[in-house]
Structures are given as C-alpha cells and as structure tokens.
Amino acid sequence: xxxxxxxxxxxxxxxxxxxxxxxxxxxxxxxxxxxxxxxxxxxxxxxxxxxxxxxxxxxxxxxxxxxxxxxxxxxxxxxxxxxxxxxxxxxxxxxxxxxxxxxxxxxxxxxxxxxxxxxxxxxxxxxxxxxxxxxxxxxxxxxxxxxxxxxxxxxxxxxxxxxxxxxxxxxxxxxxxxxxxxxxxxxxxxxxxxxxxxxxxxxxxxxxxxxxxxxxxxxxxxxxxxxxxxxxxxxxxxxxxxxxxxxxxxxxxxxxxxxxxxxxxxxxxxxxxxxxxxxxxxxxxxxxxxxxxxxxxxxxxxxxxxxxxxxxxxxxxxxxxxxxxxxxxxxxxxxxxxxxxxxxxxxxxxxxxxxxxxxxxxxxxxxxxxxxxxxxxxxxxxxxxxxxxxxxxxxxxxxxxxxxxxxxxxxxxxxxxxxxxxxxxxxxxxxxxxxxxxxxxxxxxxxxxxxxxxxxxxxxxxxxxxxxxxxxxxxxxxxxxxxxxxxxxxxxxxxxxxxxxxxxxxxxxxxxxxxxxxxxxxxxxxxxxxxxxxxxxxxxxxxxxxxxxxxxxxxxxxxxxxxxxxxxxxxxxxxxxxxxxxxxxxx
RNA sequence: CGGGGCGUAGCGUAGUGGCUAGCGCGCCUGCUUUGGGAGCAGGAGAUCGGGAGUUCGAAUCUCCCCGCCCCGACCA
Numbered sequence: 001x002x003x004x005x006x007x008x009x010x011x012x013x014x015x016x017x018x019x020x021x022x023x024x025x026x027x028x029x030x031x032x033x034x035x036x037x038x039x040x041x042x043x044x045x046x047x048x049x050x051x052x053x054x055x056x057x058x059x060x061x062x063x064x065x066x067x068x069x070x071x072x073x074x075x076x077x078x079x080x081x082x083x084x085x086x087x088x089x090x091x092x093x094x095x096x097x098x099x100x101x102x103x104x105x106x107x108x109x110x111x112x113x114x115x116x117x118x119x120x121x122x123x124x125x126x127x128x129x130x131x132x133x134x135x136x137x138x139x140x141x142x143x144x145x146x147x148x149x150x151x152x153x154x155x156x157x158x159x160x161x162x163x164x165x166x167x168x169x170x171x172x173x174x175x176x177x178x179x180x181x182x183x184x185x186x187x188x189x190x191x192x193x194x195x196x197x198x199x200x201x202x203x204x205x206x207x208x209x210x211x212x213x214x215x216x217x218x219x220x221x222x223x224x225x226x227x228x229x230x231x232x233x234x235x236x237x238x239x240x241x242x243x244x245x246x247x248x249x250x251x252x253x254x255x256x257x258x259x260x261x262x263x264x265x266x267x268x269x270x271x272x273x274x275x276x277x278x279x280x281x282x283x284x285x286x287x288x289x290x291x292x293x294x295x296x297x298x299x300x301x302x303x304x305x306x307x308x309x310x311x312x313x314x315x316x317x318x319x320x321x322x323x324x325x326x327x328x329x330x331x332x333x334x335x336x337x338x339x340x341x342x343x344x345x346x347x348x349x350x351x352x353x354x355x356x357x358x359x360x361x362x363x364x365x366x367x368x369x370x371x372x373x374x375x376x377x378x379x380x381x382x383x384x385x386x387x388x389x390x391x392x393x394x395x396x397x398x399x400x401x402x403x404x405x406x407x408x409x410x411x412x413x414x415x416x417x418x419x420x421x422x423x424x425x426x427x428x429x430x431x432x433x434x435x436x437x438x439x440x441x442x443x444x445x446x447x448x449x450x451x452x453x454x455x456x457x458x459x460x461x462x463x464x465x466x467x468x469x470x471x472x473x474x475x476x477x478x479x480x481x482x483x484x485x486x487x488x489x490x491x492x493x494x495x496x497x498x499x500x501x502x503x504x505x506x507x508x509x510x511x512x513x514x515x516x517x518x519x520x521x522x523x524x525x526x527x528x529x530x531x532x533x534x535x536x537x538x539x540x541x542x543x544x545x546x547x548x549x550x551x552x553x554x555x556x557x558x559x560x561x562x563x564x565x566x567x568x569x570x571x572x573x574x575x576x577x578x579x580x581x582x583x584x585x586x587x
Numbered sequence: 588c589g590g591g592g593c594g595u596a597g598c599g600u601a602g603u604g605g606c607u608a609g610c611g612c613g614c615c616u617g618c619u620u621u622g623g624g625a626g627c628a629g630g631a632g633a634u635c636g637g638g639a640g641u642u643c644g645a646a647u648c649u650c651c652c653c654g655c656c657c658c659g660a661c662c663a
Contacts (some may be wrong), residue, residue: 014612014624015599019656029598039655095661109661145588145661153662199663200650209663220662326663460663472605475610499621550620560622 001525002512003491005515005530005538008523012538022218023474027482031541034198040155044108047542048469052158056137056467058189058487059160059185066182068133068162075139079105081114085441094157096502108141116163123443132173132444134578135162149218151470152426158466160343163434165364167313167448170459172433176208179438179461183429190468191485194198195535197223198233209237209243209432213425214471221427224407224420231415235407235422236323239414242401252584259386264314265290268386272377276388288312289370289378289390291349293338293362294321295330295385305333305341307354309398310405312377319406348379350387351396366392368573380493384556409474426471427464434458449560476565481563482543491521492585494544494564498532498551508550511559511577518582520535541562550578 003016010032019036020026028034032361044052060070080087088095089109096108102500109115116134124130129248135159148157164549180196187194192214199211211234213221225232257276262268265285272283290312308316321330338344342361352363370376373391390396393425409422415425436446436455443455455509464471471490476483486492493515497508512524523544533550539547549560559577561584564568572580 011597011613012624013598018593018599021657092661142662146657146659150656252602274592323663430663434663501621529621531621531623531625533621533625535624537624549622553622 001134001491002516002571003046003523004097004232004527005523005535006527007133009070012541013247018152021383022149022150022152022474023477024218024470025495027473027477027541028151028470029480031543033482034151035245036150037418038146038155040153042154042156047490048123048399051468051484051488052466053272054490055190056158056465056489059186059463059465059468060137062186062189063135063160063162065185066133066178068179070133070136071116071119071134072136073112073119073138074110075141077107077109077112077115079107081118081320082107082440084112084470085438087114092150094142094144096143100227103264105297109138110140110142111159111462112136112138112161113163113434113458114442115440116161117442117458118442123444124165127448127454129444131164131171132168133162133164133175133179135160148290149220149470151218152218153472154466157464160465162459162461164461165444165456166458167446167454167456169457170563171437172459173208176431176433178461179459180210183431183461183463186463187214187428190472191476191490191574193474195223195232195423199430199432200236205399209430211427212429212431214428214469214475215423216474217424219424219426221425222422223425224422226413226416226418226420228418229238229413229416231413231420233564236320238320238364238403238407238411238420240368240403240405241412241414241417242368243253243371245371245393248394251373251375251391252389254384254390256380256385256387258384260384262386269312270375272388273385281375285313287375287377288310288350290314291351291354291364292316293333293344293349293381295333296325296330298328305362306330306366307349307362308402308404309351309354309364309370311367313369317406320407321402322379322507324403336405343381344379345379345383346383348381348383349359350381350390350400352379352390353386355397355401356582359487364398365400365404366398368401368403369405370401371386394455406584421453426467426474427469428468429461429463431461432459434460445553451491462537477543480537484518484545485587486545489544490542491523491544492546493581494523494525494542494547496525496532496535496539496547496549496551498535498549504550504554507554507574512548513547514578515581518578520582520585546581548581 012032015548016026017029020029032045034042034044037043079088098106126587140159141156144155147153166172166175194212194214196215197211199209204539213223222235222560238244259271262271265288269283290310292308294305294306296306310316341360353359354362370392374392376390377388378390379387410419413420436457439456439458442454448454471481495508495512512522515522545564547562553559557574558571560569560571
C-alpha cells in the first residue's frame, strides 16, 4: 500500500477545532481522520477509515479464531420482536424509531438480542446443535440525550456483538470464559491498556458480568481497583465489606436532645460537639445517620416510597442506587408526595418510624456498614430534635441493606481489606451472562437428550469497535499528535521527502516502492511545494509509528528513521535503510 | 430535561448602534524559498444561525425559534 500525500484526500488543521474537548476528538479532527456530520454522528475520511478498518479486522480475526461465526443483521428492524420483549417501550427515547410509507413502525437497532435469539430459534431445535456463538459487526443507533466526546459516545457507532447459546449453566460459563479470553487477546492486540472490572451489583445477585475498561481521564465510567489484590469493580458493582457486629450490652441509652438550627450534617456535628460532646473523641459526620427519602417507579408505572439510611459523611450515589433497584427508577421524593406520609418529619427523620413493620410502613434499607451495635446521631422524628446513641439492633432495625452509598477512595476492598483507589475508564467491552431472559421471551427452546423442551441460556458480549479507535487515541496521543500502535496505524512508515532536489524525491520514490514490495504500508510525502516544517508536523500529527526522512542527509548517503512514540531518531546509511526500516517495522 | 457557554468564510477568531464586516490559517495565481507549520505581490471565498421587531441606520438592541459545546440528569 502506497499513499501519496500529494493526492491523499486529507486536510490537516493547524488549530484545534473549537467544539472538541477530549484529546481523541480534537486530534482525530485535526489530523483529518473524522468530520462531524450531526451531533454524535461522524464521517470517516481515508486515514480514519483505515484505522477503523484495522480495528474491525482485528476484532473479526479474534472472533473467528475463537470459533465464533459471523452473521449480519439489518440495522433497520421491524417493531414486532422488540414488542415481544417489551423493549419497544422500555428503551424509551433512546430508541430511534421511524415508519415506512404504510405507517408500519421500524427502529434502528440499538442492539440485537432479539434478532440473534430469533435467528437461532428459526434454525436450531436440538441440544446437539449447541453450543453455538454468533457475532456481527454492525452499526448501532441510540438516540443519546447527550452525545459527547466525539467518537467516544456517539448516536451512531459500530459495535461487535456476540451471543452464545447453551443448553445449561455450565455450558454458558464455558462460552463466557471463551469470550473473556478472546477479549483479553483482542484488546492486547489493539494496543489498549485495560482492566477487567466486575459490573454486576452484588445486590442483584445472579449472573456474572464484567466490563473491559480502558483507563483514561476522558472515561465516563468510574471504577475501583485494590491497592494489593486484583479486585477491580465498577463503582456501581462494588460490594461493601460488612464490619463485625459490635456488642451493645454496656452502651448508653438513647436520648433525645434539642438541636435547633441544624439543617445540615455539618451543622448537626458542630452542634453536637458543643452541647453533647462525647468523651473519647469529637463527633464526626460518620457518626450521624442520614435517611434519604425516595420514590421508586416500577416499569408498570406503580410507585412505592423507600428510605435509604447512609452514614452522614456519604451521599447516596444515585447511579449505584439505580443499578441496585433496576428496573425500578428512584428519584428524591417530591414535596407533594412527602406530605402524604405524616410520620415523616422533614429534616428530622429517624429510623424508629421507618420500616415495613413500623408506623409509616415505609421500606427502610441501610448501608451495609450500619451493623448491629453501631451507635448513631439521627433524626428524632420531632421538629428540631435529634436522638443520640441510637443503637442499631437495639433501638431500631432495617428491612435490609443496600449498596447505594457513594464510594470513596480509601474504602476497603471486599476481597482483602486493603484500600481501594478510584479511577476512570472508557468501557470498551462488556461481557455478561444474559441467562434465559430473551430465550424465554421469544420462546427459544431445544429438545434435550430426553426429548424434553428446555429453554436455551444465553450470553451477550459487546465490543465498541468505533469507540476503540477513540480509546486507543486517548491512551496513546502526545503533545504533537496521534501515536498509533502499529497494527491499527494507517501505515507502517511515513516517508518524508524534503527539499527541492529532484534526487531526493527520486530516491524517496524508490525507497517507497521497495518498502511496499517488502510488504509494508507506506505514506509518502511527495509534496514538492510544502516546506519541511509542514511535512514534519503533519507526520507527527498523523501518528504513523515509523517516520523516515529523506532529505539533506542524502548527499552524505544517510537518511533518518524516527520512532514516533519515543521521538528517538537514528541516521542510517542509504544502503542499509531498507533492511533497517523493515526490521523496525517487524519488531 | 436542568445549569453554564457559544453561533461572523473550510478552520480559528476580531468587531457592544454608524463608511465597503477585519485578521490569522487554509485555498487560487505569479515570483522567491526548502530540516521544523516559509517570504513578497495579487486574488477567490460570508444570506454575520433563522425569523420578526425597534431604529434614519442592526453582526451589534428586543422577542421568538433553531443549532452547537461543556457540566449534571439520562445511558443493560
């Protein structure tokens, strides 16, 4: 492959585009790889499309190597299958919907569980046909409320999605592990730094789910990683270690105190230290019990009230809460709803009136750290008063625990007890055991060895193909521009000819031909009018891993090989150049 | 959907009521130049996001609409 800069469809920008913030977006636009067409919708220009196709090729190769078979569905899908699984409604505004001329409903596929399930159902009916794993690489559409960060989160994007079909749980586990292994190999080959984190909330129980995250400041997902063991989890899936219960035989009795003007945890702590000091140490926010009142809406439209108790030094993390309550959707309880619960005294809600068995009848769940024997300052259910020394297990109980408190750096690892660190990452892959949800909804059954109908169990495995292009850019760029790993780069060698000497250009042409003959992909900067500075800047911005300069050194019989990533440059004799370049590119 | 910022040539921008809307990059022509985004000269390119209004006069003021970016909400 030989691309000549003199004719390549490319215009690089000297300045950053004003509407791009994250590095991948900024540089992919500046280097002429992509252009925005609409919010969250992009076109790929030649260089960008080469990188994109390289990523796609690697993804496909890894899937094929694992024995998964490629199929291809339309992006344009009829409504019916999504009606059966209720997703026509459940997907909400994020679904791109349209109608044909006869007013039949269609959608642009956001993901294809239904279609894969139906495809297998249409062809297979015996346990002997299983297991099987199918995949496709397809454009997906999601009408995101707010597309952002360029290619990283678009409304149109390319995803590789695989689905495994097994007769039983053991088979599903095997299929899951195979996908997991192939993803490890795949992301390694893409040159991505990645971590595998637990993605399923403990409270949800059930099936395994893990995300592949590319650590990066621009990432949207927050995860924790243990400082000593290999535990890692999405913040939504962290399991809080439960401390041991504390004996409360000798604990002082609870007592209600006047606490005027203490609307915030901070003011309550200050007031307590002034008027109700404890002997051993000052009160802290973590000694207070904050009870947050919510309304949860279920998919059928019904609602129920819920109170979540968390230590006062933590907020309720709505994302974690939603993950736990899914498909229920929690929102802070509105004033109008609040007044319907006379037992609740705003600002002074305490656990004694909470719980399904209590005066209010409102379900009350607490953070797992709130174990028997812990002592709290909390609302006394009277205006202007709090109760002190309220002991869990003695003075109050909860209906259960909930993983909803915000996670902080330094929280303890559930696996080994060390401190957790927090970081951000881009979700580049997600694998999980779907189970029988779609197989049941769409009635995918096969006959087992006893001639009995059994519902198939499925796994679902996604890779953001277009997103991976941006994720790689995010992890590898520097102040000069893009820096591609060789296998995804648009070329192996960016050969720059400088000066006005015809001999230089003739030599560069020759060398380019030889490199191509040796199997390398070459970009040749053969522009006669552009100054050396322009050519160097462009080569650095474009980010091909090896830059070769044929220029003023030629009269002395040397040319220059630069490593884009390290900036290291070496001069080599013309006679050795071909071999040296080839070996650098094959290293 | 809430908060904030912004819409002037392909890109980046100046211009807060007054002459023909200015500059840089990019683009075209000519000459010069060629190891770090060259120089000189000439040139093309703008319904100033759209509409309505105020005014002798609107890119500039008012109202409505549209769009974009960022934060949040949302996002198996």
